Amino acid sequence: MNNHPNALVVGNSDGIGLGLTYRLLGLGWHVHGISRSTSPVSHECYTHTVTDVLAADFTPALTRVCATAPDLCVYCVGIGEQFDTGNMSQETHIMQVNLMAAMAVLEVVVPAMVDRRRGHIIVLTSIADDLISAEAPSYSASKAGLTSYTEGLALALRPRGVAVTNLRFGFVDTKMAKGDRKPFMMTVDRAVEHLLTCIEKRPIRFTRPRVMGCIVAAVRCLTRIRMRFMRG
Ligand SMILES: NC(=O)c1ccc[n+]([C@@H]2O[C@H](COP(=O)([O-])OP(=O)(O)OC[C@H]3O[C@@H](n4cnc5c(N)ncnc54)[C@H](OP(=O)(O)O)[C@@H]3O)[C@@H](O)[C@H]2O)c1
Numbered sequence: 265m266n267n268h269p270n271a272l273v274v275g276n277s278d279g280i281g282l283g284l285t286y287r288l289l290g291l292g293w294h295v296h297g298i299s300r301s302t303s304p305v306s307h308e309c310y311t312h313t314v315t316d317v318l319a320a321d322f323t324p325a326l327t328r329v330c331a332t333a334p335d336l337c338v339y340c341v342g343i344g345e346q347f348d349t350g351n352m353s354q355e356t357h358i359m360q361v362n363l364m365a366a367m368a369v370l371e372v373v374v375p376a377m378v379d380r381r382r383g384h385i386i387v388l389t390s391i392a393d394d395l396i397s398a399e400a401p402s403y404s405a406s407k408a409g410l411t412s413y414t415e416g417l418a419l420a421l422r423p424r425g426v427a428v429t430n431l432r433f434g435f436v437d438t439k440m441a442k443g444d445r446k447p448f449m450m451t452v453d454r455a456v457e458h459l460l461t462c463i464e465k466r467p468i469r470f471t472r473p474r475v476m477g478c479i480v481a482a483v484r485c486l487t488r489i490r491m492r493f494m495r496g
Pocket of ligand 1: 298432436438441
């Protein structure tokens, strides 16, 4: 009988997922990671699957990993690029990776957790889910869709014993945080602290930094007002 809790971290060769993996291992968790690159993690309680969340064999591979349902599943995969009319396929790709691949993970993980009537799913969306963005519309839209789905799922699964958390960060200091201005940027360590709070308290929605969430919500209102006076 193995008493160590086990976590599945999807998207953990780098950034927030990697920071979380190291921390969970330090706390005695068993962790399985998934990413396209091999993992820098070397630990007796760590295993890794190298695959793309969009690969044809991703669902069978994940199903094998989830033969033992994880106690915790964290979806950290996310990509974003500046909008480019010359590269519209990039927009589709971002929606597929950020939104549809998360759904593919949930398709496997939710029934496994519901069968046991326990488990916790954390989905990393973004404060950008509240933006109407001309610069990166696919990133904002993918996160808005994922936020809406995750929070609906949280309400649906609560009576079945499974917790779901929508974790909305502002800027975190990883390769993903591009651009010249990154207000209120937090370190990966700080982001991991927030993740541990989510693991302990299991909120449905968790936004950090809160002030950034308020600013982005205000920007969204202003954009909506501006759009009322725009034509064409
Ligand atoms: N950093 C920020 O400022 C920020 C702010 C708000 C929200 N977030 C969200 O937080 C999450 C983690 O972001 P991060 O900053 O840690 O990003 P990151 O440093 O770029 O790490 C992303 C991870 O996802 C993996 N990944 C990417 N595409 C994949 C694919 N197709 N298949 C499998 N794995 C894939 C990457 O590994 P491989 O490349 O090896 O596959 C990497 O391990 C994302 O959802 C992001 O949108 C980040």
